[in-house]
Amino acid sequence: xxxxxxxxxxxxxxxxxxxxxxxxxxxxxxxxxxxxxxxxxxxxxxxxxxxxxxxxxxxxxxxxxxxxxxxxxxxxxxxxxxxxxxxxxxxxxxxxxxxxxxxxxxxxxxxxxxxxxxxxxxxxxxxxxxxxxxxxxxxxxxxxxxxxxxxxxxx
Numbered sequence: 001x002x003x004x005x006x007x008x009x010x011x012x013x014x015x016x017x018x019x020x021x022x023x024x025x026x027x028x029x030x031x032x033x034x035x036x037x038x039x040x041x042x043x044x045x046x047x048x049x050x051x052x053x054x055x056x057x058x059x060x061x062x063x064x065x066x067x068x069x070x071x072x073x074x075x076x077x078x079x080x081x082x083x084x085x086x087x088x089x090x091x092x093x094x095x096x097x098x099x100x101x102x103x104x105x106x107x108x109x110x111x112x113x114x115x116x117x118x119x120x121x122x123x124x125x126x127x128x129x130x131x132x133x134x135x136x137x138x139x140x141x142x143x144x145x146x147x148x149x150x151x152x153x154x155x
Contacts, residue, residue, distance in 0.1 A: 047082035059086045061155055063133070065110035069094070069102055069149065084155040092147050099147045100124040100139040107135070 028044030037055040042048045050059065058068070059079035068074050072092035079086050092099055104126065107114060112128040112135065123140040134154045142148040 045082070047080060049078060049080045052077040058088060062086050062088070063110075063153060063155075066103070066106060066135075066151060066153070069099060072149070085152065086155065087150070087152045090149040090151075091142065092149065093145050094147055096122075096124060096139050096141055096147045099149060100126075100137075103137050103139070103149070103151075107137075 029041050031039060032042045032048070033040035038050065038052045040048055040050050052059070054073075054075055055077065056074050057077065058074065059077045061079065061084070062077075068088070068090055069092050071094065072090040074088060075091055076089035077087070104114070104117075107126075107128050110130070112130040115127045115129060116125075118125045123138065125139075126137045128135045128137070132155075136150075136152045138150045140148050140150075
């Protein structure tokens with residue numbers, strides 16, 4: 001029950017940040033490009049969203065100071081044109097604590113101002129700002145020996 005409560009808090013927290021960032025479903029969304037590992041969607045309002053699965057490529061405009069953790073596999077990348085939102089998901093065979101510490105060190109050394117951190121059972125979450133950019137970092141246990149990292153940046 002405690003794990004469910006913590007997960008609910010994180011979801012509410014993340015949803016709140018995304019709503020502040022201006023993310024919401026768009027009407028009349030359609031596929032305009034489709035490749036093996038990449039798809040581009042366009043909304044009726046003119047925004048395009050590029051989604052990549054297992055391509056190994058960071059989204060265009062991704063902050064260079066936030067790399068894929070060495071030994072990690074980039075499994076998902078997304079970039080939205082209108083809202084300047086970027087997202088990556090990484091899987092790595094390193095402990096959650098070590099993975100979280102790697103990204104916290106990177107954020108600190110690159111001048112990001114960490115706003116909040118939450119260390120919950122099986123999941124760590126942080127938010128940070130740098131100039132006009134905002135970031136959400138979530139590091140969680142996925143399965144035996146695999147840690148999942150999700151980073152969302154609003155440029």
